[in-house]
Amino acid sequence: MAGHTVTTIYKQGMQFETDSPTGYKVLIDTSPENGGNNDGMGPKAMMLSGLAGCTGLDVVFVLNKMRVDVPKFKMVVKGELTEEHPKTYHTVWLDYHFYGDDLNEEKIQKAVTLSEEQYCGVMEMFRKFCKLEIAVHYHPEAALETSNS
Incomplete structure (x- = not known):
């Protein structure tokens, strides 16, 4: 095992x-x-990084299998904690940001969906204790230089 x-x-x-x-x-x-x-x-921030890392690895793996080149992408993960102790995430937002001037949006979306629904074990664990809000954003490659978030 x-x-x-x-x-x-x-x-x-x-x-x-x-x-x-x-x-x-x-x-x-x-x-x-x-x-x-x-x-x-912090431990809770490490959890969010683990989520991004897990799904990011999946997405890159699937895109490589599809022979899709994505010059740059990042994920922004934000978690909102409960007010009471022990404080846990009740909602997590995961935003994928893909940067490129000729992106294959259909294949990128397929890779993200496969990660969400089939491959990402960390995402499945998060689903057991919080609501996940997932969005995919496409930007021209030049937008990455002006984006720091």
Whole structure:
């Protein structure tokens, strides 16, 4: 049976260092108002990054199989937390932004849909505890230089 194991070690203050199964290390910390120094990603933000990474890998894999070239794309993931503790995401917005002057929108949409409906295990996990709002946006390639969000 497939699975993953990570080891997370307390460093100092509110900071932890966690490793991946392949040996990469990431710092986890929290904001100063919660006793940290913002010297790493917060755990909930890491969850959003995990979602983007999972679906992004799927989309690139499928587009490569379709021989579709996408010069640049990014995903913006925003989560809204509940007011009560334990605070969890009740809604997550996942926006795919594709940049190029001759994008094959039909095939890009198919790749995104395959990730959403069939391949992305992280997305399936998110569906078990929050509402997902997904949108795909197409931009001319030059728009990426003016977009920082």
